[in-house]
Amino acid sequence: MAGQKKTSRRRIAHGELFASQQRFQKAFTASPDLMTISTWEQGRCLDCNESFLRATGYQRDEVLGHTSVELRFWPEAKDRFNFLKLLEEGGRIRDLPVNFLTKSGEMRTGLLSAEVIEVTGQRSILTVTKDLTEYRKLEEQLRLSQRMEAIGRLAGGVAHDFNNLLTVISGSCLQLLGALEAGDPRRLLVEEIQQAGDRAALLTRQLLAFGRRQVLAPRLMDLNEVVRNAERILRRLLGEDIDLVTVLSSEMALVQIDPGQVEQVILNLAVNARDAMPHGGKLTIETAGLDLDEPYATAHPPLRAGAYVMLAVSDTGCGISAEIQAHIFEPFFTTKSAGQGTGLGLAMVYGIVKQSGGFIWVYSEVGHGTSFKIYLPCAGQASRLELAKEAAPLAPGASPGGETVLVVEDEDAVRRLVGRTLAAGGYRHLEASNGEEALEICAKSGETVRLLITDVLMPRMGGPELAKRLEVLYPALQTLYISGYTDETIVHHGVERGISFLQKPFTPDRLLRMVREVLDGPEKS
Numbered sequence: 252m253a254g255q256k257k258t259s260r261r262r263i264a265h266g267e268l269f270a271s272q273q274r275f276q277k278a279f280t281a282s283p284d285l286m287t288i289s290t291w292e293q294g295r296c297l298d299c300n301e302s303f304l305r306a307t308g309y310q311r312d313e314v315l316g317h318t319s320v321e322l323r324f325w326p327e328a329k330d331r332f333n334f335l336k337l338l339e340e341g342g343r344i345r346d347l348p349v350n351f352l353t354k355s356g357e358m359r360t361g362l363l364s365a366e367v368i369e370v371t372g373q374r375s376i377l378t379v380t381k382d383l384t385e386y387r388k389l390e391e392q393l394r395l396s397q398r399m400e401a402i403g404r405l406a407g408g409v410a411h412d413f414n415n416l417l418t419v420i421s422g423s424c425l426q427l428l429g430a431l432e433a434g435d436p437r438r439l440l441v442e443e444i445q446q447a448g449d450r451a452a453l454l455t456r457q458l459l460a461f462g463r464r465q466v467l468a469p470r471l472m473d474l475n476e477v478v479r480n481a482e483r484i485l486r487r488l489l490g491e492d493i494d495l496v497t498v499l500s501s502e503m504a505l506v507q508i509d510p511g512q513v514e515q516v517i518l519n520l521a522v523n524a525r526d527a528m529p530h531g532g533k534l535t536i537e538t539a540g541l542d543l544d545e546p547y548a549t550a551h552p553p554l555r556a557g558a559y560v561m562l563a564v565s566d567t568g569c570g571i572s573a574e575i576q577a578h579i580f581e582p583f584f585t586t587k588s589a590g591q592g593t594g595l596g597l598a599m600v601y602g603i604v605k606q607s608g609g610f611i612w613v614y615s616e617v618g619h620g621t622s623f624k625i626y627l628p629c630a631g632q633a634s635r636l637e638l639a640k641e642a643a644p645l646a647p648g649a650s651p652g653g654e655t656v657l658v659v660e661d662e663d664a665v666r667r668l669v670g671r672t673l674a675a676g677g678y679r680h681l682e683a684s685n686g687e688e689a690l691e692i693c694a695k696s697g698e699t700v701r702l703l704i705t706d707v708l709m710p711r712m713g714g715p716e717l718a719k720r721l722e723v724l725y726p727a728l729q730t731l732y733i734s735g736y737t738d739e740t741i742v743h744h745g746v747e748r749g750i751s752f753l754q755k756p757f758t759p760d761r762l763l764r765m766v767r768e769v770l771d772g773p774e775k776s
Contacts, residue, residue: 285361285380290373294319294331297370306382308354323352338365338376349380358573359384389552391577398581413455414735417756419664421448425759426671452756469607471630474504474513474538474560481517482536489521492531500538504560505630512603513562519596520564520623527568527621537563540629554610558629565622571615579613654701654770655679659689659717660733661709665755669704669733672759678766686712686720693724700725702770707734731769733757 279286285303289296295318304311307324314322325331330349338344346362353359365378424445431438482497489495517536524534539561548556571579580601600623604611608628615621656678660666666682673680681696683689686709693700703721705714718730735755751769753762 282379285378285382287378288368288370289319289376289378291335291367291376292374294376296322297375302382303380306353306359307351313354323356326350326352326358334363334365338367342367346381351380360387385552392553412735413451414755415662415665417448417452417455418735419662419668421445421452421756422668422672422759424448426668426675448756469507469509472506472508472510472513474506474508474562474627475499477508477510477513478517478536478538478562480510481514481521484518485521485534488518489525489534493525493528494531494533496533496535498535498537500540500560502540504538504540506560506607506627507630508607508627509603513607516600516603516625517562517564519600523596524564524566524568524621527566527570532567532620534567535563535565537561537565539563541626543626551610551612554626559609559626560629562625562627563622565620567620570617570619571613571621572617576613576615580611653677653679655681655698656702656704656766657681657683657689657693657700657721659683659686659703659705659709659714661685661706665706668759669762672762673766675759676763676766685709686714686717689717690720693721700728702766703728703730704766705730705732707732729769729772731765 279298279300282300283302285306286300287296287303288298295316296314299311299314303309304314307314307322309322319325319331320328325334334344334347334349337347344363344365346364348360349363350358350360359382361383362381363378364380365376368375368377424441427441428438428445431441478497478499482495485495521534521536528534541559541561543554543556543559545556548554579597581598601611604625604627610626612624613621614624656673658666658669658673658680659682660669661684663684666684670680670682679698681689681692681698681700683692689705700721703718705717707714709717714730714732718728722728729751731751731753733753733755751765751772753765757765
């Protein structure tokens with residue numbers, strides 16, 4: 252009787268052990284984490300799950316029976332030694348940050364947990380690795396986005412006052428240059444001031460581009476044409492020791508972009524490529540239409556599946572290390588020596604691409620060159636006739652006919668500059684420093700105002716409100732808004748997208764052309 256009870260207990264224990272082993276095997280097989288069982292001494296793999304094979308790219312027969320050294324799992328030999336030391340000391344490891352290599356040599360990152368177990372009387376190790384590579388990428392993209400937001404807010408905050416100053420500096424310089432004789436020695440000083448103003452304006456645009464807060468003027472464009480236009484500049488810029496090759500899509504690469512900004516992207520990437528090839532090399536600019544599927548988009552977050560036009564700029568230069576690649580789009584980050592770069596070029600590229608609804612990736616290997624790939628949403632298969640109509644320049648319009656223009660600007664220096672420019676262009680003009688003063692002047696002057704040039708944000712009464720009130724007096728009134736603030740800010744303050752808008756800083760010539768375009772535009776019904 253006692254023997255039967257012992258036999259029964261052994262059967263129950265054996266059954267429970269078998270059930271436990273089955274549960275472990277199911278958990279081992281189905282786990283999303285990378286799991287392996289290996290020997291202690293050599294790290295020879297006894298078993299691994301499907302998640303391990305998917306993450307590392309190996310086939311099962313390439314793993315079983317092979318050591319971690321043979322598989323090059325650990326980036327360095329000391330990594331396994333340190334791992335074994337920790338495991339020996341504690342008997343187990345929980346969430347140890349590790350890097351590991353795949354079959355292709357890709358470095359991935361994760362959290363490793365391990366425990367000493369016994370398999371058929373042999374001391375072995377059970378490891379569970381949570382692959383955090385994609386999570387880290389998303390985390391880094393979030394941090395970059397937050398840095399972009401911070402610098403963008405800073406840029407937007409100073410843009411208004413800074414752009415007012417630059418408008419006056421640049422505009423006054425141009426007017427002064429027009430008044431000086433060609434041989435006047437003072438021209439050199441004025442030109443130096445003008446050039447400094449231009450550089451300051453570029454710096455502001457770079458900051459705004461990085462923060463995605465600049466005003467873009469997107470239109471339907473064939474990206475191939477943008478590349479061809481940039482190519483003419485690049486051939487002079489790159490020098491004879493750089494072989495420039497363009498490989499353009501055989502079909503029209505239609506995208507909705509600001510052509511000037513995308514040209515800046517190409518020029519910035521090309522200049523960086525030139526600097527990476529001090530002894531000469533090859534620079535290739537390529538366009539292609541692509542349909543990106545869900546698996547590709549999933550592997551390249553935050554890309555979304557769909558039709559894109561790719562712009563690739565590739566060089567055969569010195570390449571970029573993985574450590575530097577992690578920071579190249581950050582503002583003010585540069586590997587160039589002092590005075591050789593601001594660290595805003597690639598930040599500007601990143602901002603323009605993102606603001607245009609696109610995505611950018613960099614592929615590089617030290618000693619083997621670099622390729623920047625930009626994906627812009629495809630604008631669809633528009634006809635060449637539709638493209639020509641969209642891209643055609645506005646008619647120059649008639650010469651000034653003495654129309655009366657009302658200038659309302661709370662910054663005195665800017666208002667005076669605009670007044671001088673209009674007078675030199677043959678227009679009659681009235682000036683006011685705020686909306687209430689403008690209404691009083693119009694009530695007393697008896698003039699028929701054809702055009703209102705107004706700042707968007709002013710004390711007590713902003714430009715949009717003033718325009719509505721003046722339209723009661725002048726039903727055919729046209730309005731041209733000017734502002735040193737960004738697109739995001741002026742839309743928030745009641746200015747609709749698509750209206751006539753001139754971003755500060757602007758030149759006198761640009762102002763006169765814009766005035767003519769608005770006056771010659773469609774009349775209000």
